[in-house]
Amino acid sequence: MPFRIFVPIILSFLVFSSPALAFDGLVQSFGTGGTIAWGTGELIMVRPVEGAVADESDAALSPLAVRKAVVQARKGLLDMVLSVRIDGHQTVGAFLSGDSDLAAQVRGLVQNSLYRGPGLFDAAGTVLVSEKLRSQLAELILPNTIQFQSSIPPRLSTATEQGVADTPDNAPEEVGSGTRGYTGVVIDARGVKLTPALAPVVYDQDGVGAYGYFLVSRNNVVDKGMVAYAVDDNPKVLAERVGDRPLMVRALGAYGSWRTDVIIAASDARLVRAVVKAGPIAEGCRVVILVDRPEKEPDSGDAAQAAKGAGNA
Structure with missing residues (x-):
């Protein structure tokens, strides 16, 4: 040969x-x-x-x-x-x-x-x-103006004072609630027409942040990205980012004129806050947001395929 x-x-x-x-x-x-x-x-x-x-x-x-x-x-x-x-x-x-x-x-x-x-x-x-x-x-x-790891959740202008007071963030978590076993968070935002961004915020129904820049360090975001966006819900594919036992929650909608932020249910937000605090999720930015597939997928011979070649060459 x-x-x-x-x-x-x-x-x-x-x-x-x-x-x-x-x-x-x-x-x-x-x-x-x-x-x-x-x-x-x-x-x-x-x-x-x-x-x-x-x-x-x-x-x-x-x-x-x-x-x-x-x-x-x-x-x-x-x-x-x-x-x-x-x-x-x-x-x-x-x-x-x-x-x-x-x-x-x-x-x-x-x-x-x-x-x-x-x-x-x-x-x-x-x-x-x-x-x-x-x-x-x-x-x-x-931007340096982003207040990473401040532990102060942002609030949407639509959030009411009563809603803020009643948010799970201010309520004690149940002892032995089992949140420490989760290895990451997966938010299914398919169908809400979400737009990817570098620093999205996940809000609860009352407009209070449940996950975002305020819980993670700038260094970790620089190294790993605050979240990863994906279209494949195959657990074996997602495990690389969120581990083999992620918390799965469903998005209720997207917020903002660009639809970059995610809204989830108050009960789900309670779990997300507890899970992020309990384990290494914030340190590894181990959060994936599932979004809809692009209307036109890249062909096998285009830049997406070339990207895989670049990574393996």
Whole structure:
């Protein structure tokens, strides 16, 4: 068997026999060639190289054309970053518009994002650039005004004084209620048309926060993301984020003009508060929100597939 054929076969075996795959969660398309994986935080942008021909060798592509495609891909990647919603009030772009120094740092980070040219795991004649809504990028785009780990739950303007007084957050938990056994929280928000965001808040029916930035540290959110969004309710898939015994609750609706925040029943909110306080859930941000599948799923040959190749290459 020729060596050039043998090597791809071996590499393919190593890639597809991996015992565990990253939890991609909801994979949201952005324009042409862009995807956001809300499980891993992976941002991918793929662009074709001008002048590429399907039956030509990638080695024959002009270096100038490849460089131009990379520049275009990084511009698309920056547009995607700026469009991400931080919460129910602002996008990343709106936040950075008030801080030119911070905006320049984000542009510099994206301009030096990971690049992969045409090769074994790419569609013919394309380049791929990637970044993550984690670590350095998350540190830049999460506003310092967010009061992480304050233990003070936010209240919606619609919350009444009586509703606040009656919330489970102010009532003692029953001893031995069994909440310590849960390994995470899964909120089923399918059907409520929720919009993914970096810092959503889960509210109870009285408008008092049950989970969100006020219960988790900034460092943990930067490393893991406050929540992960997913479309698959398979327990084996979700276990990577929430463990094998998550608390399952149902969303009653979404709040805000962008529908980024979640409303759950008061009884469910009581359990969520108790579970988060009792275990390592807040430390690991072990919360998944189930959302509806995108109307148009990414095709097997587009950026979503390329993202998996990038992770395994």
